[in-house]
Amino acid sequence: MGAxxxxxxxxxxxxxxxxxxxFRRSEAASGLLLISPTALYALLMLAVPLAAILLYxxxxxxxxxxEWTPTLANYAEAWGDPLYRQVMLRSLFVSATVTLVxxxxxxxxxxxxxxxxxxxxxxxxxxxxxxxxxxxxxxxVFLWKVILGFNGVVNSSLMTLGxxxxxxTFILYNVNAVVxxxxxxxAPFAILPIFVALEKIDRSLLEASxxxxxxxxxxxxxVTLPLSMPGVVAAVLIVxxxxxxxxxxPQLVGGPEGRMISNAIQLQYLRLDNxxxxxxxxxxxxxxxxxxxxxxxxxxxxxxxxxxx
Amino acid sequence: xxxxxxGFRAYTIAYLIFLYAPIVLLPIFAFNNSTIIAFPLxxxxxxxxxxxxxxxxxxxxxxxxxxxxxxxxxxxxCLGVFAAxxxxxYDFPGKGPIIGFIMLPLxxxxxxxxxxxxxxxxxxxxxxxAWTVILGHVxxxxxxSIAILNSAFQSLDKSLEEAAIDLGETRWSTFRLITFPxxxxxxxxSLLISFTISLDExxxxxxxTGTQPTLPVYIWSQLRFPTKLPSIMALGTILVALxxxxxxxxxxxxxxxxxxxxxxxxxxxx
Numbered sequence: 263m264g265a266x267x268x269x270x271x272x273x274x275x276x277x278x279x280x281x282x283x284x285f286r287r288s289e290a291a292s293g294l295l296l297i298s299p300t301a302l303y304a305l306l307m308l309a310v311p312l313a314a315i316l317l318y319x320x321x322x323x324x325x326x327x328x329e330w331t332p333t334l335a336n337y338a339e340a341w342g343d344p345l346y347r348q349v350m351l352r353s354l355f356v357s358a359t360v361t362l363v364x365x366x367x368x369x370x371x372x373x374x375x376x377x378x379x380x381x382x383x384x385x386x387x388x389x390x391x392x393x394x395x396x397x398x399x400x401x402x403v404f405l406w407k408v409i410l411g412f413n414g415v416v417n418s419s420l421m422t423l424g425x426x427x428x429x430x431t432f433i434l435y436n437v438n439a440v441v442x443x444x445x446x447x448x449a450p451f452a453i454l455p456i457f458v459a460l461e462k463i464d465r466s467l468l469e470a471s472x473x474x475x476x477x478x479x480x481x482x483x484x485v486t487l488p489l490s491m492p493g494v495v496a497a498v499l500i501v502x503x504x505x506x507x508x509x510x511x512p513q514l515v516g517g518p519e520g521r522m523i524s525n526a527i528q529l530q531y532l533r534l535d536n537x538x539x540x541x542x543x544x545x546x547x548x549x550x551x552x553x554x555x556x557x558x559x560x561x562x563x564x565x566x567x568x569x570x571x
Numbered sequence: 572x573x574x575x576x577x578g579f580r581a582y583t584i585a586y587l588i589f590l591y592a593p594i595v596l597l598p599i600f601a602f603n604n605s606t607i608i609a610f611p612l613x614x615x616x617x618x619x620x621x622x623x624x625x626x627x628x629x630x631x632x633x634x635x636x637x638x639x640x641x642x643x644x645x646x647x648x649c650l651g652v653f654a655a656x657x658x659x660x661y662d663f664p665g666k667g668p669i670i671g672f673i674m675l676p677l678x679x680x681x682x683x684x685x686x687x688x689x690x691x692x693x694x695x696x697x698x699x700x701a702w703t704v705i706l707g708h709v710x711x712x713x714x715x716s717i718a719i720l721n722s723a724f725q726s727l728d729k730s731l732e733e734a735a736i737d738l739g740e741t742r743w744s745t746f747r748l749i750t751f752p753x754x755x756x757x758x759x760x761s762l763l764i765s766f767t768i769s770l771d772e773x774x775x776x777x778x779x780t781g782t783q784p785t786l787p788v789y790i791w792s793q794l795r796f797p798t799k800l801p802s803i804m805a806l807g808t809i810l811v812a813l814x815x816x817x818x819x820x821x822x823x824x825x826x827x828x829x830x831x832x833x834x835x836x837x838x839x840x841x
Contacts, residue, residue, distance in 0.1 A: 289661050289662055289663065290661070290662065290663040290664055291663075292661055292663075293657045293660070293661025293662060293663030293666065294657075294663045294664075296653055296656055296657035296660075296661065297653060297654050297657035297658070297663070297669060297670075297673075298653075299649075299650060299653050300650040300651070300653050300654040300657075300673055300713065300717075301654075301669050301672075301673060303650055303709070303710070303713070304672055304673045304675075304710070304713075307688065307706055307707075307709075307710045308672070308675065308676065308684070308687075308710060309672070310691060311684075311687030311688050311690065311691045312683075312687050314687060314690045314691045314694060315683075315686060315687045315690055318690055367586065370579055370582050370583070370586075371582070371583045371586050373579065374576060374579035374580060374582070374583045375583070377576070377579075378576030378579055378580065385826070387583075389818075389822055390587060391587070391590065392818075393815060393818060394590045394591055394593075394594055396767055396771075396814050396815075396818050397594055397771075397810070397811045397814050397815070398771050398787070398790075398807055398810045398811065398814070399771055399773060399787075400771075400773055400787050400790050400791060400794070401593075401597065401790065401803070401807035401810070401811075402593050402594070404794055404803075405593035405594075405596055405597060406593060408593075408596065408600070408608050409592065409593065409596065413607075415596065446589065446590065446593070449586075449590055499678065500677075500678060503678045503679070503680065504678060504679075504680050504681070506680060507679075507680020507681065507682045507683060508680070508682075509681075509682050509774055510773060510774070514794070524680065524682040527682055527686060528682070531686055531689065531778070532778070537690060540686060541686070541690065544682070544683055544686055544687070547680075547683075548680075548683060551680075
């Protein structure tokens, strides 16, 4: 709160004569000063560490230490080794599938809450949707293992009902299990941004469209959906980016053929102690995620521009 | 329009059942008198809850997690107040990029945050402990605090502060006497949400915890032993009950905050 001197008269006038004094009293200075603790924290705990893994990724791994010899060998291994390439492609595939499934399933829920629930009950519905998200992530993932397992809930109930004769094996320890579990974990992340975008739509536009003779379906297609696209784009990014780096789900329900990039990164860091290769994998994963997100944003730029008008 | 919503309503309820399925199963297995986590159920027991009281490693982990979660919630709420105040009240050069960067951990995969912090901490020779976990947790909780506090500051009527200054209060006493009480519900809600996130966070704790495991790290280590699973189910039941209680309290304060400043309730936490 650097402006307590404002009432003291003389020094304030003298200050104001210099350019620095003017800056110091300005709104810009107060804002920068106020945000500096948080910004500084983010700089030290996020920018510096991210720079550090970038640096590590071009160093050479020695026995128990890291040698300061610049090299691109880590990247050559991360991108060239068929094993890592396969894991990376699988991570991309799983993330893309999870994103698609989650956003498609979430849209009608957001639509229902925004358009068909009375305003006073909306926050209750949103609260119901977010509660499962705040309960222990580890235990939730583990319970999916219980649900999908060989003697699990799905198999035992299907067998009791006589629909199947022997347990289904394609639902645990593979990519399907990872997709189901992640689609469950990230549901609120997809629903909330879409809901917010739907809430912002001026309802009179929809009435206008129908008054002018469009059917309900076409009104949705030509008015509601395009106007809600900023929310859909946000939902896609907010699901896609973190899921690619998920560690717990592939580890618990993925089995050997469901391993993803974060499992490979963890292996390099904590088991094999190869920080440079681990860093190269982490940096590559981030680079790919950023590239895919930017392409996605570029493809949707038409919808995002609407919002700013 | 409302009458056409029955199909959507049925779908939404089915979706909620999908969302709640794992949580509903948790107490069922916690009270099930069998060491195997599967159907059919074997009978009622509270043994698994009693067993929890006899594991010292668990108690240490709970204590660690509580210390970390309390410290994290206080620190991230303080940082959140600074940033939310700056972003709602002031205009300054580079505002967008600075806020964007502070909010980045919201979308950054947690494993990236974890490994990058690990590299730096080990690089400068800091030994891993509860403090290193707190450093990481504050980083990922601050964006949530900012999001909550932003809405608290936004619903604040600026003319109240201006009136206080016109009546001779200083900036600081205005903040203390006017602003702070008005955003208090937002602060409590931010404290509770950060506490909940930190208590549940696994990856960062897994990488940065050293020899003192937090509760999720302890649970992770137990998931490998089939005989330990029923007591983990009991532990999970307690945790779920606890976090739902905390959430209801947080939601109560959030709504009261909005009601106090006369705003319209626009939705949930995020």
